[in-house]
Amino acid sequence: MxxxxxxxxxxxxxxxxxxxxxxxxxxxxxxxxxxxxxxxxxxxxxxxxxxxxxxxxxxxxxxxxxxxxxxxxxxxxxxxxxxxxxxxxxxxxxxxxxxxxxxxxxxxxxxxxxxxxxxxxxxxxxxxxxxxxxxxxxxxxxxxxxxxxxxxxxxxxxxxxxxxxxxxxxxxxxxxxxxxxxxxxxxxxxxxxxxxxxxxxxxxxxxxxxxxxxLDDIRAKSGKVRYVITVHEKKVFEGGDGYRSGARKPPTAQEVQEALSGLPGVTSVTELPTGDSAHSFQLLGALGGDIRPELFQLVVQKGWLLLEMRRDSQSLEDVFKALTRGDERKDRGRKLITDDLDDEDEASAAADDEDEEDEDDDSAGDEAKDGRDGDEDEGAEEEAPAKKKG
Structure with a gap:
């Protein structure tokens, strides 16, 4: 079509x-x-x-x-x-x-x-x-x-x-x-x-x-898989008597991030904003692998309370940013140029018309000036003989 x-x-x-x-x-x-x-x-x-x-x-x-x-x-x-x-x-x-x-x-x-x-x-x-x-x-x-x-x-x-x-x-x-x-x-x-x-x-x-x-193919262009993991920032697992607040020192965001970064297959770890009492992170891993078992084992070993864990393709927004990343100043200049040039022909034509009008005005003014000068010259020539004759 x-x-x-x-x-x-x-x-x-x-x-x-x-x-x-x-x-x-x-x-x-x-x-x-x-x-x-x-x-x-x-x-x-x-x-x-x-x-x-x-x-x-x-x-x-x-x-x-x-x-x-x-x-x-x-x-x-x-x-x-x-x-x-x-x-x-x-x-x-x-x-x-x-x-x-x-x-x-x-x-x-x-x-x-x-x-x-x-x-x-x-x-x-x-x-x-x-x-x-x-x-x-x-x-x-x-x-x-x-x-x-x-x-x-x-x-x-x-x-x-x-x-x-x-x-x-x-x-x-x-x-x-x-x-x-x-x-x-x-x-x-x-x-x-x-x-x-x-x-x-x-x-x-x-x-x-x-x-x-x-869209799925475009998301896969990054060659990476996205994981999201969220753990509670206060509650920890203490064993048989369940979850207790303050029974163990709660993990800090830095501790969680360092532990996640040490897992094999993890290429990057980014903290995500969350309004809850939790630490949330985005991890990137190789497209062909699956690190969820290792993530789960780490959470159990540390005694953290796991609130969320999911695996999906990298977001379309992340892939879009990666594909179109470049010099922003050049992009802004490029947009200004293309926007301005949309009306370039009209502006150019208008400018040409103004130039022609100016030229016509100038030529008309020159002709009028020449006419005045000619009249003055003729008058001067007529006046000169009269004075000489007198």
């Missing part, structure tokens, strides 16, 4: 995209992840025909984004980070306006609206002006405009940005509902949203794809 092959976008010496390649198949909901300035929005603007690439190819639903942009747009529903809404229109008027632009007749639009209103939760605001709606409802309206023409593919660029937790949960629920019948490419910074809505993710960093696959 979506195919990008060696997409490259250059802004002078800066490569916003560097040979980005991936595919999205029918029925997939794919998370498109990356830090600020990584090239996510640039890629989406190329796929939606708002921006041309410097090199490479891209096809959407079989159509080339460079050769067949109108056919691509007919197959796409696009929600940019800031939805193109008109605050003076009410919701029904705006969606009807979008349907007119899409070439839908009124009867088909009314039929489509039944599903859109239900899926996007717009029933209570159809007659309200968009400018009076909360940001969450405006995002729902943005989703509605992307669905008006019933496209098989949706591209959503950070649809939950600036939403409160309740609004984010609602929008993600709508996306999951919509994704049952469509192919969706979802850009977001919130990794929990990806885990909730997507089975696969594409991670980009500095304009390149650094990971692509099911």
């Amino acid at each position: 979506i195919e990008a092959s060696s997409l490259t976008k250059r802004y002078g010496s800066l490569r916003a995209l560097d040979k980005v390649s991936f595919e999205v198949h029918r029925g997939e909901v794919v998370g498109f992840l990356g830090p600020n300035g990584a090239g996510k929005s640039t890629t989406m603007r190329i796929l939606t025909c708002f921006l041309s690439a410097s090199a490479g190819t891209a096809r959407v639903h079989g159509y080339d984004v460079f050769d067949d942009p109108l056919d691509v747009r007919r197959k796409l529903g696009y929600l940019p980070q800031r939805a193109p809404l008109y605050g003076e229109m009410n919701v029904w008027e705006y969606l009807s306006f979008v349907a007119d632009m899409r070439g839908l007749d009124h009867s088909l639009f009314k039929k489509r609206m039944k599903g859109i209103v239900e899926v996007c939760g717009l029933a209570q605001v159809l007659g309200k002006d968009i400018g009076t709606l909360s940001h969450g409802y405006r995002q729902r309206v943005g989703l509605g405009q992307a669905l008006v023409h019933d496209p098989p593919i949706l591209i959503l660029d950070e649809p939950t940005s600036d939403l409160d937790p309740n609004e984010k949960a609602e929008v993600i629920r709508y996306i999951k509902e919509i994704g049952k019948e469509r192919t969706i490419l979802l850009s977001t910074h919130n990794l929990s949203e990806v885990e909730a809505a997507c089975a696969r993710a594409i991670v980009v960093s500095k304009g390149r794809v650094v990971a692509d696959g099911p």
Whole structure:
């Protein structure tokens, strides 16, 4: 449904995209992840025909984004980070306006609206002006405009940005509902949203794809397994008469961390925050091993009260940080450059127009000055003979 092959976008010496390649198949909901300035929005603007690439190819639903942009747009529903809404229109008027632009007749639009209103939760605001709606409802309206023409593919660029937790949960629920019948490419910074809505993710960093696959496979890219162990900071095990508070000197966080670090197969130990009377630590071990038996034996030997022990793949957030780690200053500069260059052509054109106007003004002023100078010269020439004659 979506195919990008060696997409490259250059802004002078800066490569916003560097040979980005991936595919999205029918029925997939794919998370498109990356830090600020990584090239996510640039890629989406190329796929939606708002921006041309410097090199490479891209096809959407079989159509080339460079050769067949109108056919691509007919197959796409696009929600940019800031939805193109008109605050003076009410919701029904705006969606009807979008349907007119899409070439839908009124009867088909009314039929489509039944599903859109239900899926996007717009029933209570159809007659309200968009400018009076909360940001969450405006995002729902943005989703509605992307669905008006019933496209098989949706591209959503950070649809939950600036939403409160309740609004984010609602929008993600709508996306999951919509994704049952469509192919969706979802850009977001919130990794929990990806885990909730997507089975696969594409991670980009500095304009390149650094990971692509099911979430479990991406978590396994670190080659490590994550363990979490929590012990009580006061109670210790004393034997037959059970647990006693203060019967033995309770362990300190440093003692627990040093003991865990000494186990074979443990590569790192990090203390985790906890609001309880407990010491909690995250351990990393080799992917192929399992150190839980050794952990349990250590707890028994020390007489600690074990509150929790679990083993899982390294968190998606940890893997994301490892994959996209780099010079933050360069990333910030990269984002500023790519953001500024989005409007570079318009700014350049405006500057050229101003230069032309200035040149015209200058030339007009020079001509007027020349005219005045000429008149003065002529007057002087006429006056000179008169004086000489006199």
